[in-house]
Amino acid sequence: xxxxxxxxxxxxxxxxxxxxxxxxxxxxxxxxxxxxxxxxxxxxxxxxxxxxxxxxxxxxxxxxxxxxxxxxxxxxxxxxxxxxxxxxxxxxxxxxxxxxxxxxxxxxxxxxxxxxxxxxxxxxxxxxxxxxxxxxxxxxxxxxxxxxxxxxxxxxxxxxxxxxxxxxxxxxxxxxxxxxxxxxxxxxxxxxxxxxxxxxxxxxxxxxxxxxxxxxxxxxxxxxxxxxxxxxxxxxxxxxxxxxxxxxxxxxxxxxxxxxxxxxxxxxxxxxxxxxxxxxxxxxxxxxxxx
Amino acid sequence: xxxxxxxxxxxxxxxxxxxxxxxxxxxxxxxxxxxxxxxxxxxxxxxxxxxxxxxxxxxxxxxxxxxxxxxxxxxxxxxxxxxxxxxxxxxxxxxxxxxxxxxxxxxxxxxxxxxxxxxxxxxxxxxxxxxxxxxxxxxxxxxxxxxxxxxxxxxxxxxxxxxxxxxxxxxxxxxxxxxxxxxxxxxxxxxxxxx
Numbered sequence: 001x002x003x004x005x006x007x008x009x010x011x012x013x014x015x016x017x018x019x020x021x022x023x024x025x026x027x028x029x030x031x032x033x034x035x036x037x038x039x040x041x042x043x044x045x046x047x048x049x050x051x052x053x054x055x056x057x058x059x060x061x062x063x064x065x066x067x068x069x070x071x072x073x074x075x076x077x078x079x080x081x082x083x084x085x086x087x088x089x090x091x092x093x094x095x096x097x098x099x100x101x102x103x104x105x106x107x108x109x110x111x112x113x114x115x116x117x118x119x120x121x122x123x124x125x126x127x128x129x130x131x132x133x134x135x136x137x138x139x140x141x142x143x144x145x146x147x148x149x150x151x152x153x154x155x156x157x158x159x160x161x162x163x164x165x166x167x168x169x170x171x172x173x174x175x176x177x178x179x180x181x182x183x184x185x186x187x188x189x190x191x192x193x194x195x196x197x198x199x200x201x202x203x204x205x206x207x208x209x210x211x212x213x214x215x216x217x218x219x220x221x222x223x224x225x226x227x228x229x230x231x232x233x234x235x236x237x238x239x240x241x242x243x244x245x246x247x248x249x250x251x252x253x254x255x256x257x258x259x260x261x262x263x264x265x266x267x268x269x270x271x272x273x274x275x276x277x278x279x280x281x282x283x284x285x286x287x288x289x290x291x
Numbered sequence: 292x293x294x295x296x297x298x299x300x301x302x303x304x305x306x307x308x309x310x311x312x313x314x315x316x317x318x319x320x321x322x323x324x325x326x327x328x329x330x331x332x333x334x335x336x337x338x339x340x341x342x343x344x345x346x347x348x349x350x351x352x353x354x355x356x357x358x359x360x361x362x363x364x365x366x367x368x369x370x371x372x373x374x375x376x377x378x379x380x381x382x383x384x385x386x387x388x389x390x391x392x393x394x395x396x397x398x399x400x401x402x403x404x405x406x407x408x409x410x411x412x413x414x415x416x417x418x419x420x421x422x423x424x425x426x427x428x429x430x431x432x433x434x435x436x437x438x439x440x441x442x443x444x445x446x447x448x449x450x451x452x453x454x455x456x457x458x459x460x461x462x463x464x465x466x467x468x469x470x471x472x473x474x475x476x477x478x479x480x481x482x483x484x485x486x
Contacts, residue, residue: 014305018338076339
């Protein structure tokens with residue numbers, strides 16, 4: 001992938017900032033998401049909560065279903081491929097998807113290697129639970145990062161943990177002497193130049209969103225206050241009592257994430273939030289996939 | 292000089308950083324109380340026009356900004372911002388400010404694989420870098436609209452009275468030509484107000 005294409009792909013992520021990317025499974029849901037103010041949609045056959053419930057092997061969605069969603073909306077459409085499954089990624093590129101999520105939500109196709117994303121023209125977003133994972137994915141060509149969180153649980157605790165971990169590691173590197181960076185690159189198993197970037201700028205070299213377990217406007221605002229540049233909401237919307245209203249409220253909470261009075265108002269009468277599962281009740285930790 | 296940057300969604304921070312380097316102070320416009328403050332110009336940044344347009348309306352900012360533009364306040368719209376200003380959108384039934392007499396086409400270059408970067412002449416500035424991300428272009432413009440740049444026969448930058456609209460993203464490149472023109476416009480409109 002030439003450098004210019006990578007810059008353009010990082011640039012698209014910049015345009016998504018301050019926005020909400022919503023999981024949708026049908027063109028109708030995609031329309032609801034667009035009308036509610038989603039800045040992009042993630043097209044997938046089953047939302048993470050259902051993947052969790054049904055079990056079995058979870059794969060890339062039917063291209064026809066993804067195309068149906070591309071035709072239904074004018075905002076960017078993303079889709080997931082399995083970790084390491086570069087052929088699924090090629091298929092998504094062939095149907096001109098706007099962003100590929102190489103995602104731990106699906107069953108990994110490779111337990112060692114991620115996709116060499118530098119060989120693609122289409123952009124990739126990847127999950128990370130700490131700085132090392134984030135920089136490894138960026139080194140492989142990801143042009144956007146999101147926290148892994150724990151998808152399909154409606155429990156925000158893991159996303160918070162991952163965001164705080166990443167931030168504290170960034171702060172630690174920012175405060176280091178330059179001669180300590182080499183050892184940090186070794187410890188994190190990442191290239192020195194990426195550590196140097198973090199040291200100089202105090203941030204990741206790509207946009208960083210929050211994902212995994214966001215279910216309420218307050219959850220979204222919490223992640224924004226912790227430093228996320230936008231949020232993914234998966235099961236949280238279409239597993240709730242009133243998806244339209246909840247989606248609307250989450251979008252506004254992300255824009256005005258510091259305004260408690262407004263978010264309190266937005267949180268009124270949203271109906272039932274997704275039921276959710278606690279961390280201790282989870283049998284499958286998706287965040288442990290692909291390090 | 293103080294510029295209000297619409298900050299409901301998108302790449303607004305990049306504009307603030309670029310203007311900050313030129314010594315211009317920016318404030319973020321996120322809700323109604325922000326647009327009631329005093330500022331000298333408005334930036335409508337890149338992002339998703341559907342999201343920005345909806346939030347501007349539902350957060351009660353839309354009509355205030357629209358009348359500020361109609362009253363002659365300088366405004367710079369980039370990408371999504373250009374769509375919000377356009378009088379007509381050829382492939383979308385949504386309507387926004389409608390203060391700029393042009394017809395614009397959304398996602399005119401296709402999906403992300405159609406995004407591109409080039410160097411091209413802009414107004415009297417010579418060649419400047421231009422980054423197009425899922426960009427719109429102008430299909431037709433009223434004769435009174437001044438065309439500042441055409442790429443492959445497509446209109447990608449215009450000025451009409453107090454409004455400058457671009458298909459591309461000056462905030463993503465280091466060139467300051469667009470901002471220099473905009474700041475000049477603001478200074479001119481300030482001196483007119485003094486008279």
